[in-house]
Amino acid sequence: MNPLDWVLSPFEYNFMRTAALAGALVGATCALLGAYVVLRRMAFIGDALAHTVLPGLVIAYLNRWNMTVGALVAGVITALGIGWLSRRREIREDTAIGIIFTGMFALGILLMSAARSFRDFSHMLFGYIIGVTDDQLRLFAALALFIVVVLVLLHKELELTSLDPVHAQVIGLRPDALRYVLLVLMALAVVGAIQAVGVVLTSALLIVPAATASLLTNRLPAMMALAVLIAVIASLIGLLMSYHLDVASGAAIVLICIVIFLLAWGIRAIREHKRTTQR
């Protein structure tokens, strides 16, 4: 098969076009927010958010409600809950997150096992990007737009509270409130990511493209742009691999992200080596 056909022929199918759009959109949104997740060391919270959405998904599924809405509600509740728990000092933040995260995930598994429908369950755990409907795609687009608008409007404040929360507070900003904003945006982004790569691998979309970009640049806007580019490329290549090789799309997308990360690592190592030998 000629390479152009390899790339283009799958997209003669409507479901593949929808899946590609959804993958690119969801990957880009997660990558954009991922810059803050990586810089603020919120990787664990990101992973937890993805997992705690599960009972929301399952409850919505069992009641035949809109599953995306179920996930959204669960995600936002978790974001606020984690923000609230971590402000209190009785237990450490990561411990609090660990408790909420595993508790909610276990609840989701329990509910699902009671319903005895493990086929749909595996779609939740590992993603089912081929199954994205046009309605869902529109919702993902709306969420992505919302997230981009908030990140653009609050850019200088989010950047400053991440970099120097003390100065931010002295000039009258509230770093904890801005943290809530980020947590809620993460919850919104995670909802789409779950459809693409599943609960278990969602945090990869938040972390890996942004971490890759951070190896290659030392400016935040450039890091965001690069992370988005990497996520879109990985989503498309992953989807094509999944189509041609008949493998799980979510896993393929994440593995492509990791391959790009390793390439960036190599590029950086070569750069550093050049810099030290020049001296």
Next chain:
Amino acid sequence: MSTARRLILPYGGRHTADPPPGAPALAAQALCVRYPGADRLALRDVTMVVPAGARVALVGPNGAGKSTLLKSAAGLLPVVGGKLMVYGAQPGSSPHRVAYLAQRGEVDWHFPISVRRLVVTGRYPYLGWLRPPSREDWRKADAALERLGIRDLAERQIGELSGGQQQRALLARALAQEADLLLLDEPLNAVDAATREVISNLLCDLGREGKTAIVATHDLDRLQTDFDDALFLVDGQVVAGNSGRAHPHYARAAQLNGWTEVTA
């Protein structure tokens, strides 16, 4: 300023009152401060006045409350007893007038941002929500970098600077902020000789410009030259003002910390 300046959406939503004329930069009366969740008071019955335009050193052993006093003045800690006024108002009510420089550890130096952009964050209290820095704001940031002798480092990532250069970048931000009161927490700690010289000259200039500086420091050699007054803190209390050196606690603290005695 132009009318456009009035259209800002200020941070914090706190009322920014015009200061009563003639109010001291800082006035504390029987001030008590406790860190949230702690049992012990970090400051006890502190009464002091720093007149506008003064340069005051805070001296004392580690844990005496120097940082606590600076943080309280910056509005970062709740006052649990007594009174604390900054330019005649509650701490934190006029954010652009006060610049606080924490010890360098409070900034994430790995963050992907240039020195120039770090300095321009000093202009944010004038911008408020939604407004990006204007050409004028960038010009002020550049002027501040120039004044601290690090203009050539403006486009570096902040983590590429040395400790002294980082301290200068933070001071440049305070200058860009055009703050009237500078609260500096050990700015001379672990910086190179050149930076010490720059900071020393800057304190001198600030005094001439009528700015107020309160500086926590261990560097007793410079008390005479760089400051108008020194306050000695021991165990959360001010042991004395100008004549603090005569106080037995000070002599003991000086001995414990190996301070070189200041000759009057």
